[in-house]
Amino acid sequence: MNIYEIAELAGVSIATVSRVINDSPLVSEKTKLRVRRVMEENDYTPNVFARGLGLNSMKTIGLVCPDVADNYMARAVACLERDLREYGYNCILYCSGYAWEDRRIAVRTILQKRIDALVVIGSSYADDDPDAERVEYIREAAKQVPVFLINGYIRGENIFCALCSDYEAAYSAASELLRSGRRKILFLSDSHSYSANQKRSGYEAALREAGVPVREDLVIYTRNRIDSVRDLLLEMPQLDADAVFATEDGLAAGVLKYAKRRGAAVPKDLAIIGYNNSELAVCCDPELSSVDSRVDRLCKIVIDSLKLRLNGKPVNDRVYVKGCLIRRMTTDF
Amino acid sequence: MNIYEIAELAGVSIATVSRVINDSPLVSEKTKLRVRRVMEENDYTPNVFARGLGLNSMKTIGLVCPDVADNYMARAVACLERDLREYGYNCILYCSGYAWEDRRIAVRTILQKRIDALVVIGSSYADDDPDAERVEYIREAAKQVPVFLINGYIRGENIFCALCSDYEAAYSAASELLRSGRRKILFLSDSHSYSANQKRSGYEAALREAGVPVREDLVIYTRNRIDSVRDLLLEMPQLDADAVFATEDGLAAGVLKYAKRRGAAVPKDLAIIGYNNSELAVCCDPELSSVDSRVDRLCKIVIDSLKLRLNGKPVNDRVYVKGCLIRRMTTDF
DNA sequence: GAAGCTCTTGTAAGCCCTTACAACCTGTTA
């Protein structure tokens, strides 16, 4: 069943059928109705490939993220997919993994599908990255389609960034801990990504401002896995800290669990703040205080920009969203 | 840059270029090398739309699931996407939501993209469903492309199912609890889906077999949200149970948390078993015993079947995988 | 030296749409 048969059955030309498909104002209402009825009766759907060829677009957006099994990215993907679909676009998903080379391949590969735009989630790039040239592939991609980064920042033609102001968020989280009298605040992170570095800077700024020296031994990196955190704490016979600021809820949840086992009272002996406000946070006992990095908000911003951009309108190339601390039970009141 | 230009530059016909693109054995190695070099030099990529038109396939698989933000489905999507990609296929994702009408629309919509196969995750359909006709759209879809169900069962031409044997898994989970002397086992579920019903049947069978009467007041349904569980427990001044079997880890985690708050010793006073062995389970304290429903295994099976099917080979239309109980700290040894 | 074979290449039709341009119809206007 193709456009010719429909045209035949409706007694019109294929041009008219095509116009009906595209709801062109050039067709009279009467004809439209007739053609539509024939299409429905034969439940005809235009061939998207042919359509793609003609329009040079299949109304598809590429979504690249390191790992959808991560709750943060999953929420982003869910949000983006829904909204974009409602706007008439489908999403091709590509879980790249975290390695830079794999990310590069991901973008290159997905571009071959002739997507209309590319969204990269959790990219954590930055211009001031010491290895800045490793994000060059993003700029390459931007030559072909508009590129939207969620939580990554790269300056460039046709590149649009929506970021959580991690620096500020970390600053205020650390300040909160300082305000409640904590002086030995452990900074726990799982990566040296741009956003992790921003968090660290914010943390250090808050300490400095409060006149508290930044102690190298209180800045620790480990894998975001519960057993890594367990091992970490096992190796530290006595944890010389009265608070923890973790760059991921998973890390914070681990600290909470194993510190409690060790007999620490939370938050009295040890206050804890996580990051991302994931589903984990409310499952913890006591509930974990966490910085909400506002994925949904970031996604909305990206979607709005994307719509504007696809309509050829100008778009801000950088938007920051303030992260906000959700106070639960692992911090003082 | 199109196939004509490449042909021109390489001094061959477009047919030859096309054959090189498709790595046809009809082309001499010498010519292949030459054409390939020209393609690389101009970094040419064949237009997928035109290719799709010609081959009637864009090497794309449709992935429909109610909600990727759910850890179980996210793991499935991640696994499927990776393996299918390695096999040369990309995935179009569609998060349908749970409503039946929305699922129907999801499948109908995604089919229009002329995908080569459809994978439906967490469908929880069944032939013996009282509302069996509501899954008719799956059979409709199967007329167009092979359909693979993960954790759903519908008999039909071109429909292939991979399921966790929830009945058995639940049976053995309940048996485990009975073996350790529990007699008042609460069955806690968040849905009346096919697989939830299977779990309930398994649970009841175990009780009956042990000569323990099934108490209606110990079968409870509630939303899979931590606060729903909290409210549920609040409404039950004294929980007359010595064990809980929950159909989702989220529910189990909630019970664990609020039962502990109430002073119950776990597992001494209350043993708990969850389901799906999600990331939550190990974050709980004590770590949650949980039935591993083996998403990864199910995905592998689907992928293997899918490959066979796409090559026109015969495939089992139903494969069961045994769920297995992961014993952690919320059950006795 | 002609026939026949295999290997390789080219020609052209086809896949199913979109859309520029031409043409037609109807109703006004001068």
Added chain:
DNA sequence: TAACAGGTTGTAAGGGCTTACAAGAGCTTC
């Protein structure tokens, strides 16, 4: 009544690829 405008429809030329079929090139064989 002719010219014209506006609204509607049709014709035909793409768009970039695949592939059936034809054909040429280089061998071998008798």
